[in-house]
Amino acid sequence: MTEDLKTKPDRAASGLCTTRLAHAFLLCVAFLMLPLTPAVNADEASAIASSNAPVCDGAAPWPTMFAPRSAPAETILNITWLVIGIVGVLGIIVMTLIIFSIIRYRHKEGDETTEPPQIYGSNPIELAWTLLPTLIVFVLFMVSARGIFEIQKETPPEGALEVTVVGHRWWWEFDYPEYGFVTANELHIPIGDDGTPIPTFLSLESADVIHSFWVPQLAGKTDVVPNRDKNHLWLQPNMAGKYLGQCAEYCGGAHANMLITVIVEPESEFKKWVAGQQKAAVEDPAVAKGRDIFERTACINCHTIRGTVANGTFAPDLTHFMSRSVLGAGAAPNNPTTLRQWVFDPQTIKPGCDMPAMKLTNEEIDLVCQYLETLK
Ligand code: HEC
Ligand SMILES: [Cu+2]
Numbered sequence: 195m196t197e198d199l200k201t202k203p204d205r206a207a208s209g210l211c212t213t214r215l216a217h218a219f220l221l222c223v224a225f226l227m228l229p230l231t232p233a234v235n236a237d238e239a240s241a242i243a244s245s246n247a248p249v250c251d252g253a254a255p256w257p258t259m260f261a262p263r264s265a266p267a268e269t270i271l272n273i274t275w276l277v278i279g280i281v282g283v284l285g286i287i288v289m290t291l292i293i294f295s296i297i298r299y300r301h302k303e304g305d306e307t308t309e310p311p312q313i314y315g316s317n318p319i320e321l322a323w324t325l326l327p328t329l330i331v332f333v334l335f336m337v338s339a340r341g342i343f344e345i346q347k348e349t350p351p352e353g354a355l356e357v358t359v360v361g362h363r364w365w366w367e368f369d370y371p372e373y374g375f376v377t378a379n380e381l382h383i384p385i386g387d388d389g390t391p392i393p394t395f396l397s398l399e400s401a402d403v404i405h406s407f408w409v410p411q412l413a414g415k416t417d418v419v420p421n422r423d424k425n426h427l428w429l430q431p432n433m434a435g436k437y438l439g440q441c442a443e444y445c446g447g448a449h450a451n452m453l454i455t456v457i458v459e460p461e462s463e464f465k466k467w468v469a470g471q472q473k474a475a476v477e478d479p480a481v482a483k484g485r486d487i488f489e490r491t492a493c494i495n496c497h498t499i500r501g502t503v504a505n506g507t508f509a510p511d512l513t514h515f516m517s518r519s520v521l522g523a524g525a526a527p528n529n530p531t532t533l534r535q536w537v538f539d540p541q542t543i544k545p546g547c548d549m550p551a552m553k554l555t556n557e558e559i560d561l562v563c564q565y566l567e568t569l570k
Pocket of ligand 1: 362
């Protein structure tokens with residue numbers, strides 16, 4: 195049998211050799227495209243930043259990694275394009291060869307008895323298509339490794355703002371140790387008034403299960419893991435804006451409503467925001483009744499309002515609750531209607547969340563809401 199076939203290698207050799215050669219040739223082309231991928235460096239990032247005054251809003255209407263506005267996110271996108279480019283070209287080559295082979299070598303009328311020629315390897319070609327893919331994998335490995343070294347920083351960059359992020363089921367706590375306050379769900383970070391990028395260094399931990407902090411326009415995903423050393427993430431936005439993110443690790447019932455809002459704002463505005471957050475809660479005598487109800491109810495076991503008896507840490511700090519644009523980690527916009535609905539029964543806005551309906555009377559709800567609305 196084999197003898198038979200070996201005697202007629204002509205057609206096979208010519209046909210398959212051309213495809214193999216074509217394969218090898220196209221791999222070379224793909225490989226040569228590698229240097230065309232732009233390298234990333236900090237100068238470029240700041241050049242982009244200074245050409246875009248921070249007043250312009252860099253935020254996309256939905257979370258996307260294809261419109262990076264921060265140094266680490268740019269690095270990630272560049273690597274992504276490189277990988278997509280290489281596997282795309284390889285995919286096209288493979289599909290073309292498959293389609294070509296299907297058509298060219300399909301069964302022919304009157305050819306029932308002969309077996310197709312059996313080919314045995316050619317050393318140079320075997321070598322080529324072993325070495326080239328190895329080389330491509332090596333290049334991808336090196337580029338990714340360089341990216342990882344660039345992105346991962348265990349210590350804060352020079353002049354960075356430091357914030358501790360604590361993932362909770364199902365909301366985010368943001369601690370600003372330098373400034374001595376805690377807030378939730380809306381992270382404020384600065385960019386220079388003239389657009390110069392300012393780094394922010396996040397330390398991430400969890401109060402319960404594994405969550406993942408992901409604001410795709412600003413940086414890659416970083417898991418927050420309970421009972422373990424903190425993970426770190428560094429951001430260096432080059433455009434102001436309100437960026438959206440999402441918990442990216444399934445963490446239970448209300449996971450889909452565990453959103454992140456990052457407000458990148460000019461340093462002068464950021465400083466004003468910080469000063470506002472540092473103050474104790476507003477004490478407006480006009481809403482004393484509502485505050486009374488709040489302070490006599492279990493609210494204070496879960497929530498903190500600085501300057502009152504409420505010092506719970508299980509739930510979001512409400513000291514300056516009205517300075518946030520979102521309610522329940524982005525489950526709803528924060529306005530008097532949604533707030534009233536929330537205090538009546540949070541489960542109607544964020545099913546599965548860890549705040550129970552507090553069973554207050556309508557009058558009590560109105561008074562508590564009037565109080566909460568003064569917490570600017
Ligand atoms: C058993 C603990 C618990 C009690 C009691 C409780 N809450 Fe909450 N509350 C939570 C949790 C947990 C959240 C966060 C829910 C989420 O986003 O998943 C929350 C969220 C809120 C929010 C939205 C905060 C934000 O930044 O989005 C408000 C407002 C609020 N609670 C008001 C109240 C009031 C008023 C009371 C008392 C009438 C009360 N809570 C009682 C646990 C509690
Ligand atoms: Cu989560």
